[in-house]
Amino acid sequence: MPNTVFPGDDPETGPDRTRGGAEPPPPELSGAQRAAISGLLRSIDTIAEELGGRFATAGHELAIVGGPVRDALLGREVHDLDLTTDAVPQRILELVDGWADAVWTVGIDFGTVGLRKGGLQVEITTYRSEAYQPKSRKPEVSYGDSLYGDLARRDFTVNAMAARLPEQGIVDPFGGLADLAAGVLRTPGRPEDSFSDDPLRIMRAVRFAAQLGFTLAPEVKEAAAGMADRLAIVSAERVRDELVKLMLSPDPRTGIELMVELGIAAHVLPEIPRMRLEIDEHHRHKDVYEHSLTVLDQAIDLERQRGMEPDLVLRLAALLHDVGKPKTRAFEDGGRVTFHHHEVVGASMSKSRLGALRFPKDVVADVGTLVSLHLRFHGYGKGEWTDSAVRRYARDAGHLLQRLHVLTRADCTTRNRRKAAALARSYDDIERRIDTLAEEEELNKIRPDLDGNEIQRILGIGPGPLVGKAYRFLLELRLENGPMEKEAVAAELRLWAAEHTP
Incomplete structure (x- = not known):
């Protein structure tokens, strides 16, 4: 079995007692975990032996670190490898010269060298620490000299584990194995220090909750809520990338709910918490926030039923489809609540927010189109639309037609089974009519009869x-x-x- 370093113990300097005394050792690796790590190392035996040997012969350390170790222990597939070393980038380049099939240096200013060997893509990063100045959008990077120090700067304990190469010993100085078994996200040190070093870790915490099904430790939740405004110094592109990973996760609802609960959404998607419209005794109506989350859940279910891959545009449209309701809400006589033209306002708001988060222009446009069209079907009634109306519906949706089908069906959240069944039958009918017209007239290629x-x-x-x-x-x-x-x-x-x- 690989050697395991107990939490709080520095392999180089001995036990760490700065966190309030000795901690109990982590659980022994289970048979399944040992098999997972062995399988990971077997799958990369060329890198483990050849590259690890190269670094060891030259007097340098090398270890697999972070996500690949975590994912192997969780039984998840590992695609790319993150390695860490005490060698500086120029030395890394010298050691992989003639061995790697390809090398790139895009991240060399941050201490990272990328390479490809066979079918594996590898990034090797020099031990380092990162810190943000109070008003800085970019971290200051300094090189470290120990694996322990490098792991200490990691975001969460489950990502602060390593497998040394070539000897394959497991290094777990902060109890990542125990937290992995418990499904809990903790930081190696104080969460306030971790989030101060890189505020994007606040977003990463909710993303991992959605992606891995983990819960946030109480101190992590408290720090995230108290420091959410620090996200303002992080570039929109980095925030967007975390949001994309969250939305494409198996359970984005959990991440969105945490963002709202902890006040993170106010700095990333402020329109979402604003959908929690108050409900009083005089003006009763659906809670738009809960409805939107339900539509998101149902859209994901329909994705799976239809054999679709996780679809970012569809999921964003499901989350944002009613985002215009707070701005358009009006109270009429008799306590009736209306949201006239909320789809038009919502489309504009969606495009504005996604644009501010630096989403690609095609994503911004497609989400806006779906939001603007999500109510169109409700004029269908019991099939009174003429063929020309059906053609326009398909023409206006264009390449988004299948996504519009899913979004419209997901938007039915009524608990009235009879009403839900009637809506489903009506949409079955419009899909059938579109398919028939498409077969007869090639709707997706509609052009005038004269050029x-x-x-x-x-x-x-x-x-x-x-x-x-x-x-x-x-x-x-x-x-x-x-x-x-x-x-x-x-x-x-x-x-x-x-x-x-x-």
């Missing part, structure tokens, strides 16, 4: 704005009537031109 050259020839005009206007008229004609004979379309075009040409 620009034909428009110019029939009207006897050259290129210019009138051609574009005529094209849009013919597109509406196509949506209204379906495919038409070209002679009939030409006749309609001439009538339109007679009214619109000076």
Whole structure:
């Protein structure tokens, strides 16, 4: 069995008593955990033996650290490797020269060298410590000289474990094994110090809760709540990346609820806690916040049922689809509550927030489109829509049509089984009609029956704005009537031109 270092003990300097006395040793590695670590090391035997041997021969330490060790112990698949060493970046480059298939130095300013060997991607980082100055958006990095010191700077104890190479001993100075078994997130030192060093760890805590199903230790929750405003110094891109990982996790609801509970959402997605509309004895209506979380859950369930991969655009749209309600809420006679045009306001708000978080433009646009369209189906009634209305519904959704199907179905959260069943039947009908029209008319390729050259020839005009206007008229004609004979379309075009040409 690999050697295990007990929590609080520095392999180089001996026991640490700065945290209030000796701590009990962590549990022995279980048979399954031993097998997991052995399997991890077997899967990377080339790196474990060859690269570990290279560093050892040169008098340097090397260890697998952080996520790969944690994931192996959890039985999760390990794709890429994070290694740490006492060698400085230039020395790392010398040691991997001629051995790695490819090397890159994008992160070398932060002490990281990337490489590829066979099918594995590896990052090797010099022992280091990071700290943010009070108003800095970037950490100050300094190199360390011990594995213990490097692990001490890690975000959580479950990420502060290492497997030494090539000897394969497990290093666990802060009780990560025990916290892994308990499913608890703790920090190696005081959480206030950890979150001060890198405030993004506050977001990472709620992300791990959603991703791994862990709970936050009480002191971690308290520190996160008290220091949430420190997220303001972190770049929008780094916050966005954590939010993306949270939203694509198996249980994003848990992460969102923690963000709201701890006041983190106020600094990342302030629109979400604002959806917790007060309910009083005179104006009763659904809690928009809880409804939105339920829609998110149901959208994820439908993803799985339909064999879809976790879909960021769909999940963001589910979370934000009613974000415009607080701004549009109005009270009418008889205690009725309305949210007129909240889908339009919500689309604008969604795009503004996601843009501020530096999401790609296509994600911002797609989420905004889904939010703006999420109510469209509710005008369908019992199937009274004409074929032209169905065509427009499919045309307006475009490449987002399947996502719109899922979002619209997920938006039904009524507890009235009869009403829910009726809505489901209606949406079954609209999907069937879209499929039929798509098969007959290739809805995803709808174009006017005449192209620009034909428009110019029939009207006897050259290129210019009138051609574009005529094209849009013919597109509406196509949506209204379906495919038409070209002679009939030409006749309609001439009538339109007679009214619109000076």
